[in-house]
Amino acid sequence: MDMYEKLAILAEAAKYDASCSSSGSGRTSSEGRIGAALPAGCCHSFSADGRCISLLKVLMSNACVYDCKYCISRRSNDFPRATFTPRELAELTIEFYRRNYIEGLFLSSAVVGTPDWTMEHMIEALRILREEYGFAGYIHAKAIPGADPILTYRLGLLADRVSANIELPSEKSLVSLAPDKTKHSVLEPMGLIKTGIMENREDLVKYRHTPKFVPAGQSTQMIVGASPETDYHILHLTEGLYKKYGLKRVYYSAYIPLQEDALLPALDTRPPLLREHRLYQADWLLRFYGFEASEIIDPQKPMLHPEVDPKCSWAVSHLDEFPVEVNEADYEMLLRVPGIGVTGAKRIVRARRSQRLDFDMLKRLGIVLKRAKYFITCNGKTLQKIPETPEMMIYTLLSPNRMGGFTDYGMEQLSLFEPMLTGEDVRECLTGEF
Amino acid sequence: MSDGGILIFAYDGSFEGFLSAVFDAFLMKALPADIVVFGDMEPTLLKVHYVETDFEHARRVQIGIAKKLGGTVLNMVEKAFLFDGEGKENAIMHFIWKAFREGRSTGGKIGDEEVNRVFKMCVAVNNEAEHLRQFTRFSDSNGALIAVIHPKHFILPLIKTYFCNRIKNEHFLIFDAEHGAALIHTPEKTAIVPVESLEIPSDVEDKFYSGLWKSYYRHIAIASRYNPTCRRTHMPKRFWQYLPEVEEELESGFAPKFSKGTAAEIADDLRKDILRLKE
Numbered sequence: 001m002d003m004y005e006k007l008a009i010l011a012e013a014a015k016y017d018a019s020c021s022s023s024g025s026g027r028t029s030s031e032g033r034i035g036a037a038l039p040a041g042c043c044h045s046f047s048a049d050g051r052c053i054s055l056l057k058v059l060m061s062n063a064c065v066y067d068c069k070y071c072i073s074r075r076s077n078d079f080p081r082a083t084f085t086p087r088e089l090a091e092l093t094i095e096f097y098r099r100n101y102i103e104g105l106f107l108s109s110a111v112v113g114t115p116d117w118t119m120e121h122m123i124e125a126l127r128i129l130r131e132e133y134g135f136a137g138y139i140h141a142k143a144i145p146g147a148d149p150i151l152t153y154r155l156g157l158l159a160d161r162v163s164a165n166i167e168l169p170s171e172k173s174l175v176s177l178a179p180d181k182t183k184h185s186v187l188e189p190m191g192l193i194k195t196g197i198m199e200n201r202e203d204l205v206k207y208r209h210t211p212k213f214v215p216a217g218q219s220t221q222m223i224v225g226a227s228p229e230t231d232y233h234i235l236h237l238t239e240g241l242y243k244k245y246g247l248k249r250v251y252y253s254a255y256i257p258l259q260e261d262a263l264l265p266a267l268d269t270r271p272p273l274l275r276e277h278r279l280y281q282a283d284w285l286l287r288f289y290g291f292e293a294s295e296i297i298d299p300q301k302p303m304l305h306p307e308v309d310p311k312c313s314w315a316v317s318h319l320d321e322f323p324v325e326v327n328e329a330d331y332e333m334l335l336r337v338p339g340i341g342v343t344g345a346k347r348i349v350r351a352r353r354s355q356r357l358d359f360d361m362l363k364r365l366g367i368v369l370k371r372a373k374y375f376i377t378c379n380g381k382t383l384q385k386i387p388e389t390p391e392m393m394i395y396t397l398l399s400p401n402r403m404g405g406f407t408d409y410g411m412e413q414l415s416l417f418e419p420m421l422t423g424e425d426v427r428e429c430l431t432g433e434f
Numbered sequence: 435m436s437d438g439g440i441l442i443f444a445y446d447g448s449f450e451g452f453l454s455a456v457f458d459a460f461l462m463k464a465l466p467a468d469i470v471v472f473g474d475m476e477p478t479l480l481k482v483h484y485v486e487t488d489f490e491h492a493r494r495v496q497i498g499i500a501k502k503l504g505g506t507v508l509n510m511v512e513k514a515f516l517f518d519g520e521g522k523e524n525a526i527m528h529f530i531w532k533a534f535r536e537g538r539s540t541g542g543k544i545g546d547e548e549v550n551r552v553f554k555m556c557v558a559v560n561n562e563a564e565h566l567r568q569f570t571r572f573s574d575s576n577g578a579l580i581a582v583i584h585p586k587h588f589i590l591p592l593i594k595t596y597f598c599n600r601i602k603n604e605h606f607l608i609f610d611a612e613h614g615a616a617l618i619h620t621p622e623k624t625a626i627v628p629v630e631s632l633e634i635p636s637d638v639e640d641k642f643y644s645g646l647w648k649s650y651y652r653h654i655a656i657a658s659r660y661n662p663t664c665r666r667t668h669m670p671k672r673f674w675q676y677l678p679e680v681e682e683e684l685e686s687g688f689a690p691k692f693s694k695g696t697a698a699e700i701a702d703d704l705r706k707d708i709l710r711l712k713e
């Protein structure tokens with residue numbers, strides 16, 4: 001089987017994993033003979049679905065012995081199979097990297113034979129990259145559930161980021177849809193990596209030459225829409241993962257029906273892309289804007305508002321905290337203003353250090369006032385009469401691009417999603433920033 | 435020296451030349467109405483002061499800015515100078531002038547009109563540099579890596595470190611066809627040099643990896659998430675000419691066909707594609 005064939009099959013099988021980021025590591029080029037990892041990461045291309053291509057995202061093999069119902073690589077599926085040799089994969093990574101196609105490698109795998117055999121195979125590919133090629137670029141590797149802890153540890157010494165996918169948002173769903181996996185086998189590697197990272201941090205302080213262990217931290221992914229959990233459940237789970245395991249990122253992957261199964265949504269179900277988008281926005285609030293999950297969503301209304309982004313929803317139900325004076329509000333509060341993102345808030349803070357800001361200046365700073373104007377004052381002045389009740393506010397915020405009569409998640413989402421996209425939304429669709 | 439008539443400056447287009455112009459303006463205690471590059475100058479009835487590029491003057495201005503106005507202002511001046519567009523010299527000159535009047539804090543006054551103009555130029559230059567870190571593509575020609583780019587602004591100095599760090603042991607060349615310059619790197623040394631034109635050796639060899647990359651690109655997209663608007667926002671069309679992965683799409687004007695639907699259909703498409711690749 002030639003490389004063309006292998007790559008086509010193993011990319012096809014890998015693409016349902018949402019993660020792509022190459023950020024957070026910062027290896028310097030002096031650590032190797034080729035490659036360096038930028039702390040901020042870099043997207044080298046965007047696929048036709050608009051997702052960032054930063055890493056060569058492939059499976060080591062898709063010849064799985066497991067039979068998870070939602071997965072295209074599951075044993076019982078009739079699908080072309082392929083397996084890279086470690087050397088083939090290392091060489092391909094280097095050749096793509098030299099040409100500036102990618103920032104590094106994202107290596108995952110189906111379970112071939114046993115979890116241990118699979119991990120050893122992956123470790124060998126990473127070893128060739130790091131030791132033989134002297135590769136100091138970014139590597140993200142997936143820990144295989146059920147593998148020996150020693151192997152997870154060795155993987156962590158070679159990779160920048162390791163992730164263990166929790167796959168589904170609850171144990172019940174995991175048991176019914178991924179019969180070969182258990183909550184324990186999924187969470188065990190996560191715990192191991194967390195402990196490894198903490199010990200490594202102490203060692204790095206004590207001994208200068210300690211090798212780095214998972215320097216870019218760990219992440220996980222869960223499938224949204226294959227099982228009945230609510231956004232409320234998912235966001236609290238996410239918050240727990242950030243706190244308990246110190247994760248860097250939680251990825252959500254809208255479930256795409258690929259096969260008929262009584263336990264899964266029907267084949268003609270549209271992937272819940274809007275829901276996924278709202279979850280990323282809410283997740284961004286947790287990670288960067290200092291929100292708690294309980295501020296974003298309450299058990300009475302356990303799904304995020306489809307029409308209004310979660311920051312806007314929060315602001316609308318806390319009108320008593322607005323308007324904020326842009327010349328005085330602290331950075332954290334600026335971030336809570338709908339329409340002001342990280343870039344905008346930083347520019348405001350920088351500019352107002354040397355002069356008081358008025359609305360013209362805000363515009364020059366590139367602050368989009370379309371939504372923000374309802375929530376801010378500049379030198380005590382407002383640009384717009386501020387609606388008094390949350391209902392009026394929602395109506396005001398929505399009216400310019402309101403789409404008639406949709407209340408239901410899951411229905412007609414794609415057609416809704418597209419006309420609702422503004423330039424701003426599109427920029428956000430990757431970063432989750434808004 | 436200034437006798438009240440409208441004055442414009444002409445200089446050689448180099449950064450040192452521009453700093454010499456700043457020096458002259460301070461000496462004359464007058465801001466010119468415009469600053470143009472010798473070659474671009476149109477016949478004019480206005481009085482023209484021909485700036486002589488003087489490295490000592492340039493150095494003194496640079497040190498003056500760094501000492502009196504601080505690193506932020508100097509960085510903004512250097513970066514904005516990489517901007518390629520009309521009125522750049524004039525905007526930077528006014529900014530420097532204002533900064534000497536109002537002090538260090540000028541660099542922070544990005545809401546102010548004069549400062550904002552320079553700030554926006556810096557943002558544009560940074561964005562362009564980031565785009566070329568992302569979308570520059572090398573072809574391998576007998577072991578040397580070659581890339582051609584057409585950036586809006588002169589960003590070679592800003593992408594130098596990025597590429598030299600990544601592939602420090604390679605021989606590579608990035609040719610900026612828009613500004614007639616190239617970044618040339620060997621394991622021993624790196625330089626940005628003026629290059630008028632470049633004969634790109636036609637090489638068959640690199641077809642293998644660019645072909646693999648194209649195939650990868652096609653198979654990594656998810657059909658039911660197809661979103662051309664989002665892609666174009668992040669990967670503007672003007673960069674597509676460098677990108678092997680969208681070459682066919684750019685030529686044909688058609689979006690690629692996707693394997694859609696069920697796992698069985700996807701498997702079928704994949705098998706067909708593999709057969710096609712084998713031919």
Ligand code: SF4
Nearest residue numbers: 064066068071074110
């Ligand atoms: S273990 Fe499950 S999810 Fe992973 S490749 Fe195998 S079938 Fe798919």
